[in-house]
Amino acid sequence: MSRIDSTALAFLDLRCPRCHEGKLFTTPALSPRFAQMPAxxxxxxxxxxxxxxxxxxxxxxxxxxxxxxxxxxxxxAYYLFDDPPVWVYILLVTLLVLLSTPLVLRYSRAIMLYLFGGISYNPDVAKTAPQPRG
Known part of the structure; x- marks a missing residue:
């Protein structure tokens, strides 16, 4: 994996906030296990x-x-369908929320980790960090 120097680009690519190389999630967003993260x-x-x-x-x-x-x-819905019946609003919003769930969950976790995790970017950490056991 190649390192991304920009924190914003590393966040958008869902990379580790410390080294900007490791992926935050182990599976693709469209898989049934879209929320699976390594420890x-x-x-x-x-x-x-x-x-x-x-x-x-x-x-x-x-x-x-x-x-x-x-x-x-x-x-x-209001502007595209000229103020449709209520069931159209409900259907459209429900579909929008359900289809965006994998991305919303992933980026919500990334925002928490980047903003509140107390982790800062260190470009040299990958060279000196001990590798995980197992």
Whole structure:
């Protein structure tokens, strides 16, 4: 894996906040196990769960994404379908939220890790970090 020097690009690519090389998730976003994360970064051995229950806060971030989806879906239905019946709003917003769930969950966890994980980027850590056992 190649290192990404930009923190914003590493975040968008869902890479480790410490080394910007290791992937945060082990499976593709469209797989049934879209939320599966390794315990540590495969490159720098950074723990992806700084404390037990750390990702409970990601629920609030996910809620914010869902509220945004409601507004975007509702506005799109209103302007594209000329104020349709209520069932069209419900169907459109439900589909939008369900289809975006894998990405919302992944980016909610990444936001928690990048902003509240207490981890800073260190470009030299991959060279000196002890490798995980096992």
């Amino acid at each position: 540590h970064c495969p490159v720098c051995n950074q723990a992806y769960e700084p404390e037990p229950g750390f990702y409970w806060g990601a629920m609030f971030v996910s809620y914010g994404f869902s509220v945004g989806s409601f507004f975007i879906g509702g506005a799109a």
